[in-house]
Amino acid sequence: MLQASADIDTSETLTERQKAVLDAALRLLVEEGDNLTMTAVARRASCSKETLYKWFGDRDGLLTATVQWQASKVRVVPVDGERLDLASLTASLEGFAADWLKVISSDTSIALNRVAVGHAGSGKDDLGAIVLENGRFALARRLKPVLLAGKQAGLLDFTDADTAFRSFFGLVARDVQIRLLLGDRLELTEAAIGGDAVRATQQFLALFGAKTGRRATDL
Amino acid sequence: MLQASADIDTSETLTERQKAVLDAALRLLVEEGDNLTMTAVARRASCSKETLYKWFGDRDGLLTATVQWQASKVRVVPVDGERLDLASLTASLEGFAADWLKVISSDTSIALNRVAVGHAGSGKDDLGAIVLENGRFALARRLKPVLLAGKQAGLLDFTDADTAFRSFFGLVARDVQIRLLLGDRLELTEAAIGGDAVRATQQFLALFGAKTGRRATDL
DNA sequence: GGCAAGCCGTACCGTACGTTACGGTTCGCC
DNA sequence: GGCGAACCGTAACGTACGGTACGGCTTGCC
Structure with a gap:
């Protein structure tokens, strides 16, 4: 680990x-x-x-x-445990999604991930671990309480928070990061990021929302 | 481009x-x-x-x-345009998902992506473009006909095949590739890959399947 | 003022590695 | 057998860069 x-x-x-x-x-x-x-x-x-x-x-x-x-x-503010309804949950998820897309498409993130990936090959130092710890794992630590609160409030339905998080992660990031790291030009305007954030959130809610009754098996 | x-x-x-x-x-x-x-x-x-x-x-x-x-x-066989029912579509998607997970978790893929990412930084050559073209874009080219056929057969519902593909991609890959590239140990057994493939396929069908009537907005 | 510490600029050293050059060997062809 | 082409093994060259040393400048303190 x-x-x-x-x-x-x-x-x-x-x-x-x-x-x-x-x-x-x-x-x-x-x-x-x-x-x-x-x-x-x-x-x-x-x-x-x-x-x-x-x-x-x-x-x-x-x-x-x-x-x-x-x-x-980029040390972040812990999310406040506000009263949770569907609207605030949706807004929170959309915020996380937009933030994450903004981060991974930023020049500094791309550069840092590039050197970390390069150094992960010849394992002299643990740049990869640092980047991972402050990127993907930090996101998980911030998001999981929100997911748990959503479950507690009867808004979300899942058995494993980690699995739910990883699905959300996939729906948000898709192929964006690997394409950017590999040098693909990929214009992410503010508007496109916003659109992607609501799309990913809607998809996530469709999969893990409790209201609808029907949902995909989460394992 | x-x-x-x-x-x-x-x-x-x-x-x-x-x-x-x-x-x-x-x-x-x-x-x-x-x-x-x-x-x-x-x-x-x-x-x-x-x-x-x-x-x-x-x-x-x-x-x-x-x-x-x-x-x-790794030049692949084009998928045969077999008669499409839900079972064969599901099997096909699961096959694509499992194949892709197997590829991105292989040692050679990791090594190749690492050097390509590293070289994408100082843009002397287009290793990144080559890897992308034979990886992510090749997958899209192979999968899109299946998605289109699924739509034609009334099994899938989406407006943009590319958007649907990218959602599938995200549900399958999630954080696997970036974690592996960054040096995270991540044991992907044959069984885990199989499980992930069916999970991702189920989630994709839940989002883009036409039968259920309700689906998330695909944009 | 004298002095020590911290730092800038630069010259210097050692080495790893990309690239080239060259002698020796095999192999196909006459 | 003689010959040229292709190739192996290795030695040699040039350079870029990580790392070190040193002289000069500023600053704070006595």
Whole structure:
């Protein structure tokens, strides 16, 4: 399984200057992909290579710090346990779907996932685990309480929350992420994302909504 | 959009020896990831580096040739336009789902997608386009006739075949591919794949089946 | 002012690897 | 047998880049 320590919060121990350096590395990563050099980072951040090595150890350390820094920036607000009716549940699901689509189609997410996927091949570090922990698994942790509350309120019907979540995930993301990672041009306008979010939510409710009586077997 | 020339068949112009070399490169790619060296390929294939460069130009040429070679190996049989009832449609969909899960969870697919994703970052070659063309888009080309036939036979109800396909794709793949690419251990036994295939098919039929009368809006 | 710490800029080193060059061997053909 | 083409094995070259060292500058402290 994944390292439990992958999502420890390191953003507190960073000085402002260090954050600025990591931001520079992040921008460079988005522009150049994984073939960014230490020299390039130093030049972009207007710092010396010696400082980079003193702060982050080596290249992999810089990369992991960059990934964790970005992860710490998207730390999310826990969803409030509001009173749940079908409308608010639908709105909540649509919000999650739109947020997720916005994330996975963003330049930084694509760049970060690219380097993490590349590094997962030669398992030196656990960039993949970090990305996964702060991406897909963080989404699950945020969404599951909503699903459980929906079930509690009699709005949803499923036996395994994880299975339900993964179906929702599939209906939302479909082939978007893999196509973007593989370099397919895929314009996701704000409107298209909104449309996809309501479509995915409607489909999910059709499959797991309790009201309709009939539903697909959820295993 | 994607290069139309990405799926030209090069498997005919290759000698047996060349195919053997590419097989060696493929095995090495699965084992070592993207950091395979020309020397390693030459040693594994028992050929000289001079030959590698004469045949494939440079390292990128060897990589693209390897990817295309693997792609040409999984060229599929077109689905036969059999008489369609619900049982045969269900079986066909389950077959597609199981096949796809088997493919994306295979070691070679993971390795190939990893290098393609990595190369998509620094857009020197179009490995990503090749993988996409022979993976996700090939699947769509094979599946769409089945969906259309299902609609024709009054078994399915949708307005846009592409949208229906992408929902099917999402229900089948869910988070499997991205998790595997990011290095998450995810045991997919034969039985689990079979179970997922029927689950995804049932969910798809629940959403797009025509018999039930009620269905989710498909856009 | 003197000084130490932290950092910038840059020059430098070592190495891995892509690419090329070359001698030796096999094989088909005359 | 003689010959050329294709190819193997390996040595050699060039370079890019990770990592280190060092001189100069600023800043805070005595």
